Amino acid sequence: MSTFSQSAGTAFDLIASLDPVFLQVVGRSLAVSACACLLACSVGLISGAWLAVARFRGRDVVLTLMNTALALPSVVVGLVLYLLLSRSGPLGFLGWLFSFKAMVLAQAVLVLPVVMALTRQAIEDAENHHGEQLHSLGAGTFLRGLILAWDERFALLTIIITAFGRAVSEVGAVMVVGGNIEGHTRVMTTAIALETSKGDLPLAIALGMVLLTVVLMLNILIGVIRRWRERRDTAVMQPALSMQGAEA
């Protein structure tokens, strides 16, 4: 316990002193996850919305595969990408292995099914309730998906934040494709794993605290958005109810 409290104290000092190496790792970690999230969301939100409204042969198979991909083990993703990006692999010519880009790709692959599946679910619920009315107005499949996505934008915002949380806390895939190279591809999670194995607990704990703080901030953000939505919905309902009362 004393070792822990001693390490925690040193970790606080490390954070307070704004150690450049420490800040570099934190910054890189956030940058990788933000890029991965942007990439996954730009593909996942649109394809998820389309999957929610489109009806085609084999759709159930696609949904089953997508839901299975939710449980993709990150080290397996890392391994597959490693094989693809290694010099002898089909994407070896890109020269991305052990680079920032490879880590972004790995996290994007991991996060994409999460974004797609959650978006699909949110939009499909809306489609089941109101899709027919939009269809009646003349909205085709793609437009219906886009309109419903816009209408469910607060739910999608929560999905984006969830995806970022998943990406920033990922370790297996970035370790394999990034290589955890100091000053180059070292991010918070891989640094925690390395420093723990080396026995340098203060740095590991400091990084762990930052990581937890990031996740905590994201959860607070989700909570604020949810509360804001509830307040907006209540504000919307109250005039409606009072007007109904007045009309009666």
Added chain:
Amino acid sequence: MSTAFDLRDVDVRYGDVCALSHITLQIRAGERVALVGANGSGKSTLLRLLHGLATPARGTARCMDRSRQAMLFQRPYMLRMSVRNQVSIALWLRGRRWREARTLALQALARVDMAHLAERNARALSGGQQQRLALAQAWACRPDALLLDEPTASLDPRAKREVEILMDEFAQPRNGHEITMIFSSHNLAQVRRLADRVIYLENGRVIVDLPIEQFFTGPLPESARLFVTGESL
């Protein structure tokens, strides 16, 4: 008058359930048709079929193109946007430019006396106002046929009356052009006020199809008579 809707021996199925069975009817342009019947009798499915939202499992259905129709649902869907944009988006989806759609939307809102609510959130409106907004949306699209699924259900008497007046006005011929109106309702007084033909459905079948006077005064099959006199309730 030309035929707007022509159904020949049509069945509509939802999985194993036969929602409509052996439906044969013609509706001419300019007619005002009321669909009546108990819950689950097939009124909404018939409207969906006429609007092209349901597909016949059997028979042939020749219906006016959906782009020339407007359908009002029992609970109109309000997008998270302003009242004005709610109407504009319907026009935009029918090929109008956004700026033009915004101008026409304001005219349509004025038509239902809601121009002063143009910038309000559509979801903040009362049920009656939402139904009037949905009517404005329909009117803005200048449809040749207006299909309404229990448009005044769950509205208070005043809102019900306001919607009825708009329905009556919107079904009047426009520039010499006949407007067809088909609506479902449980309110027989409303049917008497608005329709000139009544179709009584039971278990997905047309049991009675009569002009309004004959429906309320003439002899009816037992089930329809019980429905009209309210004894089945």
